[in-house]
């Protein structure tokens with residue numbers, strides 16, 4: 128009986144502690160707009176990760192999906208200017224892994240680009256150099272050197288610059304949910320090895336294709352030696368869950384000033400956060 132009481136007492140204490148920690152962190156992270164630099168000074172747990180696909184001028188009315196995944200280079204340039212003017216500091220996952228903190232009074236943000244399309248080199252890369260901004264390109268390794276996709280040489284050039292982190296988006300962009308372990312290893316582990324050979328640097332970040340994954344895929348990403356993995360779930364990323372990072376989708380018409388002044392005070396809840404768009 129005594130042992131049972133002790134057990135119950137310990138459980139109650141643990142629960143009270145967890146509740147207190149939860150409340151204090153929720154309090155620390157919430158304020159009027161949830162985005163003060165205080166929130167993002169080290170150590171920071173949550174931060175915004177933007178998700179882009181194409182940066183191109185594209186208005187094909189017969190391809191609404193392609194249009195929805197495209198942000199014009201002019202808009203993207205304005206977004207970089209806005210980030211600079213509003214004290215955001217673009218970072219990479221490697222920076223976070225290496226515990227590189229943003230400059231004082233700066234707020235960290237990561238810009239990610241899925242699929243490794245050619246327009247990343249043509250349209251994004253020159254702007255990153257112009258504004259000294261960093262970005263992460265998640266490339267499909269077997270698509271490199273194919274029409275419409277980045278070349279291995281371009282990937283190497285950008286990785287060497289230190290402005291672009293190259294992350295893995297698997298070998299073949301398959302749906303990872305429900306895949307047998309052998310296939311997961313090929314797509315997740317081999318894509319890392321291949322990419323590291325191309326860029327001659329460690330690959331620390333991974334992106335689940337089409338936002339599809341299961342527990343086995345998450346486990347395999349960790350086993351393969353990645354440090355971070357991004358999903359397509361909307362909201363602020365919680366670095367305490369590094370293999371399940373949420374992102375904010377950037378669509379044509381998304382107003383970056385609105386998406387980053389969203390009321391993030393509630394981000395500790397499970398309520399999904401939807402990016403606000405102009406239309």
Ligand SMILES: [Zn+2]
Pocket residue numbers: 241242296300336337
């Ligand atoms: Zn993709």
